[in-house]
Amino acid sequence: MRAVVVNSFGGPEAVEVVETEVPRPGARQVRIKVAAASLNPVDAGVRAGVFGGAGERIGLGWDVAGTVDAVGAVDAAGAAGAWSVGAEVVALHYGAVKPLGTHAEYVVVDADAVAPAPATVDAVHAATLPLNALTAAQALDRLEPAVGRSSLLVTGAAGAVGGYAVRLAARRGIAVTGLAREGDEEFVRSLGARHVTSDAVADREFDAVLDAAVLGELALAWVRDGGRYIGVIPHAEPASVRGVETGAVEVSADGARLAELVRLLDEGVLTTRVAETYALEDAAKAHARLDEGGVRGRLVLVP
Numbered sequence: 001m002r003a004v005v006v007n008s009f010g011g012p013e014a015v016e017v018v019e020t021e022v023p024r025p026g027a028r029q030v031r032i033k034v035a036a037a038s039l040n041p042v043d044a045g046v047r048a049g050v051f052g053g054a055g056e057r058i059g060l061g062w063d064v065a066g067t068v069d070a071v072g073a074v075d076a077a078g079a080a081g082a083w084s085v086g087a088e089v090v091a092l093h094y095g096a097v098k099p100l101g102t103h104a105e106y107v108v109v110d111a112d113a114v115a116p117a118p119a120t121v122d123a124v125h126a127a128t129l130p131l132n133a134l135t136a137a138q139a140l141d142r143l144e145p146a147v148g149r150s151s152l153l154v155t156g157a158a159g160a161v162g163g164y165a166v167r168l169a170a171r172r173g174i175a176v177t178g179l180a181r182e183g184d185e186e187f188v189r190s191l192g193a194r195h196v197t198s199d200a201v202a203d204r205e206f207d208a209v210l211d212a213a214v215l216g217e218l219a220l221a222w223v224r225d226g227g228r229y230i231g232v233i234p235h236a237e238p239a240s241v242r243g244v245e246t247g248a249v250e251v252s253a254d255g256a257r258l259a260e261l262v263r264l265l266d267e268g269v270l271t272t273r274v275a276e277t278y279a280l281e282d283a284a285k286a287h288a289r290l291d292e293g294g295v296r297g298r299l300v301l302v303p
């Protein structure tokens with residue numbers, strides 16, 4: 001099968017499409033025939049060596065939509081047995097340094113990372129959901145006890161993580177302000193933000209911030225004393241000041257939670273946004289496009 005890998009770190013030119021053996025599912029795993037796999041900022045980071053793994057062949061891709069085509073051994077809990085060959089699914093294949101990712105014709109994932117595919121969108125759109133909707137949901141879980149229904153600022157609110165966070169927080173009744181680039185305000189408002197701004201944020205205005213634009217100390221300054229800051233780059237959050245608790249979300253694969261998010265997508269609560277699709281062979285071109293910046297919606301690879 002064909003798979004997208006990097007053998008040495010670098011820019012888009014480091015991205016290679018190689019022939020490799022179709023992976024076999026082990027116990028509690030399933031193999032998915034990939035229909036679509038989105039390209040996320042983390043893939044560019046892996047490609048550039050941000051997560052290490054020098055000297056290894058690293059497979060790219062975290063998000064996948066496709067069809068279960070093989071099921072590993074079923075354990076006593078019946079984990080892999082929950083999925084039958086032919087099931088249409090989505091999954092998060094967690095991990096920065098792994099020999100094969102979702103940017104491939106087939107991928108093996110843990111059975112408990114898998115959820116039924118949405119019924120209302122195609123695989124290209126479905127493939128954009130897992131990583132960023134799970135990250136947004138898990139970040140909000142960490143913030144919610146502190147923010148209750150009071151004010152939350154989401155930076156990067158027009159992006160994938162930020163967009164899902166605005167939508168999910170608004171649905172929980174939280175008063176959300178979205179910080180987004182000029183020109184993205186209307187989109188962010190459509191997600192349910194009560195206020196949208198491209199710059200005018202007063203210091204100490206919010207109970208909490210979810211910093212999906214990775215603004216760091218700038219975003220921390222907008223949180224009231226004793227509030228909360230949650231970032232999206234693990235271990236890179238700013239130090240606590242003024243009693244503001246700081247931390248960062250690190251997404252975890254969670255098929256049950258992903259299934260809830262799929263339901264919200266099918267109910268129209270969440271929406272997906274696709275910018276362009278690329279053939280697997282053109283993965284390097286997709287990386288180059290992502291590096292250019294200004295992409296609205298995800299770039300999706302189709303094997």
Ligand SMILES: NC(=O)c1ccc[n+]([C@@H]2O[C@H](COP(=O)([O-])OP(=O)(O)OC[C@H]3O[C@@H](n4cnc5c(N)ncnc54)[C@H](OP(=O)(O)O)[C@@H]3O)[C@@H](O)[C@H]2O)c1
Nearest residue numbers: 041042135156158159160161180181213232249250251294
């Ligand atoms: N920790 C985890 O588990 C986890 C999981 C998923 C993602 N992440 C990380 O989360 C971050 C966001 O990911 P994403 O997929 O949501 O990225 P994205 O779709 O590119 O969204 C980022 C958004 O922030 C905007 N932005 C950047 N600087 C801004 C500023 N100063 N003011 C207003 N808006 C600004 C960007 O606009 P422009 O495009 O115009 O710059 C873009 O709309 C990435 O660093 C990603 O690696 C972490």
